[in-house]
Amino acid sequence: MAIEIDSLFILIGKTVIYGALALLILAVLGSLLIAYSFKTERFIFPNFMLFSITVLETIVKAIFRLVGVDDSIVDDVGIALKNKISIRKFRETPVNKRLIFLPQCLRxxxxxxxxxxxxxxxxxxxxxxxxxxxxxxESIGYKVFIVPGSSFIKRLVRKHKPNAILGVGCITEIKAGLEMCEKLNLFGVGLVLDRAGCVSTTLNWDNFYEFIEFDDPNPNYL
Ligand code: SF4
Structure with missing residues (x-):
């Protein structure tokens, strides 16, 4: 009986070690792809990259820090990738079913x-x-809101029932917003502020106007 329990523990131990090793290898591969995408702005194996960025985010960021590279690259690439995945569906959505959320710090x-x-x-x-x-x-047909926080966004989404959302914000807000869109089956696109902060933030308004005025399915600034 004691031998059977020992064997069970050995099996569990081996499974944990092999599982951790497999995750580490996947995270290293994901990190290489993310770094490549950041440098070239090309996405190869997008589904695997998305898996690395979402499920393995903590390990991938740790690898970036370990080799002395800024781990915010992971968020940048994650947002660009999610934008790329959603943009076509966003463009296909009637404009009156799209909402825009601007952060109050832009005022x-x-x-x-x-x-x-x-x-x-x-x-x-x-x-x-x-x-x-x-x-x-609004002259194009969008509904636009200046929101002080994410609780407003959730309430306005419940009220207006959009199919697509353009969110403007800092990297953290855009990340959370795109995750919310995924959970609610909405086509979310994020425009990141040029300068983040609590007040007097800045946005590249040319990109904003280009985004809303031209239905470009592959804009180079997202
Ligand atoms: S958001 Fe800008 S334009 Fe609108 S009321 Fe405030 S300061 Fe004026």
């Missing part, structure tokens, strides 16, 4: 907008680009 510091159940209500005072951007997007 001017002296913004006079007031908080409402639909987020900050821009009065297009002219102190920042947000007012003009909202006007342009």
């Amino acid at each position: 001017a510091v002296d913004c006079p907008s007031k908080l409402s159940p639909d987020g900050m209500k821009c009065i297009n005072c002219g102190h920042c680009e947000v007012g003009h951007a909202i006007k342009s997007a």
